[in-house]
Amino acid sequence: xxxxxxxxxxxxxxxxxxxxxxxxxxxxxxxxxxxxxxxxxxxxxxxxxxxxxxxxxxxxxxxxxxxxxxxxxxxxxxxxxxxxxxxxxxxxxxxxxxxxxxxxxxxxxxxxxxxxxxxxxxxxxxxxxxxxxxxxxxxxxxxxxxxxxxxxxxxxxxxxxxxxxxxxxxxxxxxxxxxxxxxxxxxxxxxxxxxxxxxxxxxxxxxxxxxxxxxxxxxxxxxxxxxxxxxxxxxxxxxxxxxxxxxxxxxxxxxxxxxxxxxxxxxxxxxxxxxxxxxxxxxxxxxxxxxxxxxxxxxxxxxxxxxxxxxxxxxxxxxxxxxxxxxxxxxxxxxxxxxxxxxxxxxxxxxxxxxxxxxxxxxxxxxxxxxxxxxxxxxxxxxxxxxxxxxxxxxxxxxxxxxxxxxxxxxxxxxxxxxxxxxxxxxxxxxxxxxxxxxxxxxxxxxxxxxxxxxxxxxxxxxxxxxxxxxxxxxxxxxxxxxxxxxxxxxxxxxxxxxxxxxxxxxxxxxxxxxxxxxxxxxxxxxxxxxxxxxxxxxxxxxxxxxxxxxxxxxxxxxxxxxxxxxxxxxxxxxxxxxxxxxxxxxxxxxxxxxxxxxxxxxxxxxxxxxxxxxxxxxxxxxxxxxxxxxxxxxxxx
Amino acid sequence: xxxxxxxxxxxxxxxxxxxxxxxxxxxxxxxxxxxxxxxxxxxxxxxxxxxxxxxxxxxxxxxxxxxxxxxxxxxxxxxxxxxxxxxxxxxxxxxxxxxxxxxxxxxxxxxxxxxxxxxxxxxxxxxxxxxxxxxxxxxxxxxxxxxxxxxxxxxxxxxxxxxxxxxxxxxxxxxxxxxxxxxxxxxxxxxxxxxxxxxxxxxxxxxxxxxxxxxxxxxxxxxxxxxxxxxxxxxxxxxxxxxxxxxxx
Numbered sequence: 001x002x003x004x005x006x007x008x009x010x011x012x013x014x015x016x017x018x019x020x021x022x023x024x025x026x027x028x029x030x031x032x033x034x035x036x037x038x039x040x041x042x043x044x045x046x047x048x049x050x051x052x053x054x055x056x057x058x059x060x061x062x063x064x065x066x067x068x069x070x071x072x073x074x075x076x077x078x079x080x081x082x083x084x085x086x087x088x089x090x091x092x093x094x095x096x097x098x099x100x101x102x103x104x105x106x107x108x109x110x111x112x113x114x115x116x117x118x119x120x121x122x123x124x125x126x127x128x129x130x131x132x133x134x135x136x137x138x139x140x141x142x143x144x145x146x147x148x149x150x151x152x153x154x155x156x157x158x159x160x161x162x163x164x165x166x167x168x169x170x171x172x173x174x175x176x177x178x179x180x181x182x183x184x185x186x187x188x189x190x191x192x193x194x195x196x197x198x199x200x201x202x203x204x205x206x207x208x209x210x211x212x213x214x215x216x217x218x219x220x221x222x223x224x225x226x227x228x229x230x231x232x233x234x235x236x237x238x239x240x241x242x243x244x245x246x247x248x249x250x251x252x253x254x255x256x257x258x259x260x261x262x263x264x265x266x267x268x269x270x271x272x273x274x275x276x277x278x279x280x281x282x283x284x285x286x287x288x289x290x291x292x293x294x295x296x297x298x299x300x301x302x303x304x305x306x307x308x309x310x311x312x313x314x315x316x317x318x319x320x321x322x323x324x325x326x327x328x329x330x331x332x333x334x335x336x337x338x339x340x341x342x343x344x345x346x347x348x349x350x351x352x353x354x355x356x357x358x359x360x361x362x363x364x365x366x367x368x369x370x371x372x373x374x375x376x377x378x379x380x381x382x383x384x385x386x387x388x389x390x391x392x393x394x395x396x397x398x399x400x401x402x403x404x405x406x407x408x409x410x411x412x413x414x415x416x417x418x419x420x421x422x423x424x425x426x427x428x429x430x431x432x433x434x435x436x437x438x439x440x441x442x443x444x445x446x447x448x449x450x451x452x453x454x455x456x457x458x459x460x461x462x463x464x465x466x467x468x469x470x471x472x473x474x475x476x477x478x479x480x481x482x483x484x485x486x487x488x489x490x491x492x493x494x495x496x497x498x499x500x501x502x503x504x505x506x507x508x509x510x511x512x513x514x515x516x517x518x519x520x521x522x523x524x525x526x527x528x529x530x531x532x533x534x535x536x537x538x539x540x541x542x543x544x545x546x547x548x549x550x551x552x553x554x555x556x557x558x559x560x561x562x563x564x565x566x567x568x569x570x571x572x573x574x575x576x577x578x579x580x581x582x583x584x585x586x587x588x589x590x591x592x593x594x595x596x597x598x599x600x601x602x603x604x605x606x607x608x609x610x611x612x613x614x615x616x617x618x619x620x621x622x623x624x625x626x627x628x629x630x631x632x633x634x635x636x637x638x
Numbered sequence: 639x640x641x642x643x644x645x646x647x648x649x650x651x652x653x654x655x656x657x658x659x660x661x662x663x664x665x666x667x668x669x670x671x672x673x674x675x676x677x678x679x680x681x682x683x684x685x686x687x688x689x690x691x692x693x694x695x696x697x698x699x700x701x702x703x704x705x706x707x708x709x710x711x712x713x714x715x716x717x718x719x720x721x722x723x724x725x726x727x728x729x730x731x732x733x734x735x736x737x738x739x740x741x742x743x744x745x746x747x748x749x750x751x752x753x754x755x756x757x758x759x760x761x762x763x764x765x766x767x768x769x770x771x772x773x774x775x776x777x778x779x780x781x782x783x784x785x786x787x788x789x790x791x792x793x794x795x796x797x798x799x800x801x802x803x804x805x806x807x808x809x810x811x812x813x814x815x816x817x818x819x820x821x822x823x824x825x826x827x828x829x830x831x832x833x834x835x836x837x838x839x840x841x842x843x844x845x846x847x848x849x850x851x852x853x854x855x856x857x858x859x860x861x862x863x864x865x866x867x868x869x870x871x872x873x874x875x876x877x878x879x880x881x882x883x884x885x886x887x
Binding site: 054 | 649650666668669672673676678680683684687688689692693694695696697698699700701702703705716718719723725728748749752754755756758760762763764765766767768769770771772773774775776778779781782783784785788790792793795796798799822823826828829882
């Protein structure tokens with residue numbers, strides 16, 4: 001199948017407006033005849049479900065959580081970008097667009113990113129109207145702060161819990177529609193499969209996590225808003241339940257998976273403390289506004305940080321990237337930390353850590369100001385580590401955080417399966433090879449509030465209303481049987497090892513061979529080892545209990561089974577992309593001073609992988625990226 | 639350190655349930671409380687037993703999914719800390735720890751430490767929002783919010799919906815939760831239009847769900863991992879009274 005991105009013609013600035021004017025509309029009386037299934041209720045899902053219901057569509061929203069408000073968007077700390085230029089510091093839609101394309105190392109689609117920058121301003125307005133308690137100046141105006149990869153202050157925030165506040169805004173809008181009977185909300189349901197009938201996505205198979213009942217939900221379109229796949233690395237900043245199952249099952253039903261190797265390693269996380277570690281905790285990037293990152297100049301220096309004099313410290317980001325300094329983008333800051341630790345200058349147990357020091361900021365601004373800005377983050381740090389960051393520098397290390405890759409979508413956010421739309425982190429479209437801080441919240445809400453309400457109407461206008469398929473249709477029954485069989489197989493292996501032990505084994509392999517730095521040999525080894533783990537999994541897994549009850553081991557096993565297949569797609573993509581760009585760093589392709597070296601002649605494309613059956617290699621489809629408005633440059637933050 | 643754990647085990651909603659005792663050795667002080675339970679569960683699985691069901695997700699103290707009563711206190715002994723952020727350095731070798739689910743009529747037990755908190759969602763559905771359809775909003779800076787009001791709203795909005803307030807209250811009252819949701823919106827100019835109806839509708843649903851009333855124990859504030867103040871309850875009571883007396887409908 002030829003990939004058609006459906007990017008509207010015309011000048012960049014006019015594409016979205018022109019597209020909105022060209023799209024077909026669905027008249028208000030007809031909207032309720034269309035049933036939309038929204039999977040996932042994070043920022044993208046909740047905003048889409050609420051907005052589509054407001055428009056009059058008949059919406060069913062599904063989440064595996066006990067409440068739609070628990071989605072992992074809630075954990076975002078730092079903020080949300082928007083090109084408001086309230087600070088009068090030279091921001092504009094163009095500059096946000098340009099920063100995002102450059103931050104993504106020139107591997108994103110220009111038209112999508114420009115639209116994102118355009119609607120960013122509407123998002124802030126919408127969220128304020130909903131009552132999101134953004135930080136305010138004394139005059140009552142909205143406050144901003146700066147974030148990595150930008151030289152303007154365009155980040156809106158609500159203390160250290162911007163994600164929770166934005167999600168509550170969307171959740172409250174969704175709750176209003178549930179209360180009005182416009183949205184049917186299904187909690188504690190896991191999507192097990194996608195139902196495709198006559199070439200169109202027509203529904204999903206769900207498993208009720210309390211009763212185990214396998215049940216289908218049918219409709220006219222399916223929106224996957226199911227987040228990223230960072231947990232393929234086992235240890236990540238993602239919530240424990242985040243998984244790839246929905247996206248991976250859609251891939252197996254014909255949706256192409258794009259750029260899976262673009263994974264983001266966040267530079268400021270609390271280091272691993274032991275092998276019982278279940279997840280990693282992020283310390284917001286906003287801390288880099290006032291914190292200075294350093295390691296000792298001397299190798300193996302074990303003195304306390306306070307005993308190391310100023311001239312024996314290496315503020316390596318300020319040294320290497322003087323114009324962006326501590327606010328260098330995430331991929332660059334992460335690699336610099338790894339480099340310092342690989343060089344034997346890391347701090348803390350195991351030498352895998354660097355200091356994030358607030359002493360200068362506290363001297364300059366006073367403890368009170370720092371407390372006001374980051375109080376809850378400092379508290380969180382102290383709770384986890386037992387150290388007080390007001391008196392001792394934080395110790396941080398990079399960790400898997402976000403996945404730029406995802407299901408391939410066109411300009412309308414539709415995947416290669418007609419009627420299957422993908423929003424938020426689950427799609428691949430806007431961040432290229434590296435996402436800038438405070439842009440994930442922006443993208444999730446842009447997709448849900450301001451893009452899908454238009455483009456979904458365009459799709460319905462084209463296909464027109466049609467009767468729902470029968471729940472007895474052979475495609476429905478077959479997908480349900482497949483889901484039930486998977487559950488039964490997992491329960492009946494009767495081996496000795498726990499689902500977590502396999503997840504951890506896979507994650508360790510992925511981190512070692514396909515983590516912050518990758519090379520051909522390691523990736524080839526990973527491609528040998530993943531099938532071996534998978535084989536052992538299906539031979540030696542132990543899941544207790546039955547499928548007719550709340551069974552958390554079973555839920556995890558089912559997700560790990562999909563990670564074990566998906567990991568191969570990710571590694572295959574990393575092996576094929578013989579260049580370094582953004583979060584994908586191939587050791588073979590670097591400049592003399594260790595910076596990522598892109599190969600624009602050969603790799604300025606989106607790699608979209610098509611499933612060809614179990615055991616068969618996926619086929620590669622390329623969507624060429626045409627940069628008509630920005631000049632492809634070597635990304636420099638020096 | 640070595641611990642003796644007494645944990646509530648209940649196979650399902652219909653089961654009666656009972657405390658069961660487990661000895662756990664080799665617990666590291668840097669583990670979180672939930673990681674300690676992970677270790678126990680791996681041991682149970684390796685012994686062919688059913689692990690302890692408990693809910694958790696972000697493990698960063700913000701999603702509000704985790705919740706268990708630890709030695710009689712929701713989320714355990716450390717103030718303003720969720721169970722996932724509680725670390726084993728708060729315990730010592732030889733400790734006996736009692737772990738139970740939230741107990742409240744409106745939060746029926748699903749299994750072991752898992753309870754059903756969907757009553758909270760239904761309260762929100764009755765009025766815990768500002769009716770602002772997408773696309774209707776004026777410019778963000780067209781609505782000025784004095785910083786102190788924004789700060790008060792944010793103090794209330796910090797609620798993570800975990801339900802510890804209900805578990806801590808001898809009356810199993812949800813008034814701290816409901817008043818926090820209400821207070822968040824009532825401190826903002828955008829929330830004024832629906833303030834009166836919101837207050838009444840949310841409180842009626844709160845009562846319908848079977849939550850008790852407030853009799854000023856303040857256990858909720860002490861247990862709240864986000865330190866939400868009971869002052870919001872007073873504010874809510876004023877709003878409800880005003881709604882009853884002067885409400886438009």
